[in-house]
């Protein structure tokens with residue numbers, strides 16, 4: 583494995599335009615950041631570069647606008663939270679390429695910080711389009727990748743730029759890889775994974791490899807509904823990707839072959855709508871009403887999950903067990919998080935969790951600080967765990 587070039591190898595940063603790729607895909611409610619963990623974790627690197635007289639030009643994505651300029655996916659509302667965490671002003675440019683970006687970068691003085699608008703407003707970002715990468719590269723002298731949590735994407739700002747400009751790993755990128763390697767390279771067994779959340783189509787495939795690496799797999803959140811549907815259960819109006827039923831069945835078979843115990847919910851909290859305090863009832867998973875929406879795992883499922891955590895020596899977790907942002911549909915996530923935190927504090931469990939919303943959920947449960955390690959990465963963390971090479975990480979490896 584070739585080592586990375588890091589900021590220590592970048593020489594003097596004074597007067598240099600540093601294109602710093604960060605992950606600011608933070609949980610928001612309207613225009614308010616509800617969990618600033620991802621912001622706080624990149625602050626030391628921004629300060630380090632700025633304090634050396636570098637001009638910090640931040641590149642980031644938000645949401646999945648797929649090349650369209652969707653106002654709901656603007657990074658502008660993140661600026662106040664970023665500026666507050668940094669304790670310095672942060673300028674903002676309404677585009678990440680072209681005249682708006684060029685003028686804002688040209689106006690930067692040494693040590694100042696600028697955030698460019700969502701890279702995913704351009705289709706070239708996700709296509710890793712060379713012309714778009716060149717346009718991004720025009721605004722930097724060097725490139726620093728700090729977005730471990732987006733390193734599983736081979737996009738222009740996460741991979742392409744590393745081939746255009748002198749490229750370095752940021753401090754958080756280094757710290758994440760170090761911590762995950764130390765904590766999980768040879769994990770104490772049995773290992774339990776909890777995978778929940780809402781990004782079903784982009785995460786379901788990796789479960790196929792994950793079942794060969796872990797001893798128990800809890801499938802929760804929106805992800806569980808697709809599996810319940812694959813087992814022939816009616817899931818009403820729940821978040822469910824029915825066209826992935828075959829994939830789910832294949833994963834259950836692979837788990838069986840790998841002797842990985844799969845734990846699916848056996849009861850669910852079903853609501854009439856996706857709203858805090860919506861009318862709700864707890865039902866067995868084979869009795870979900872047609873008009874109902876599964877928003878959380880029920881108490882019997884929580885009991886099973888807690889008992890499984892008690893058997894495990896290592897826990898890896900990505901994706902909440904329910905719609906934890908909406909009371910009372912946070913109950914299963916909060917209970918499981920607190921249970922894992924207690925086991926960790928008692929020295930009985932190594933617990934590693936990651937993901938934008940997962941970290942927010944752990945913090946909401948008051949459990950985050952007790953986990954052994956909390957990563958900013960969700961999907962990237964799971965792919966790393968699968969043993970996959972992450973394009974954003976590979977592109978940083980020092981050549982020659």
Ligand SMILES: Nc1ncnc2c1ncn2[C@@H]1O[C@H](COP(=O)(O)OP(=O)(O)OP(=O)(O)O)[C@@H](O)[C@H]1O
Nearest residue numbers: 779780781803804876904905937938939940960961
């Ligand atoms: N049953 C459910 N129905 C609908 N949404 C759900 C359900 N369970 C969980 N969710 C939603 O899943 C979202 C989090 O999923 P996601 O996969 O994005 O996790 P994450 O920790 O942010 O990981 P990543 O960093 O990869 O995005 C939350 O917003 C939560 O409301």
Ligand SMILES: O=C(O)[C@H](O)COP(=O)(O)O
Nearest residue numbers: 605607731732938960961
């Ligand atoms: O939230 C995340 O996991 C990262 O920001 C990557 O987002 P994506 O799944 O939309 O690529």
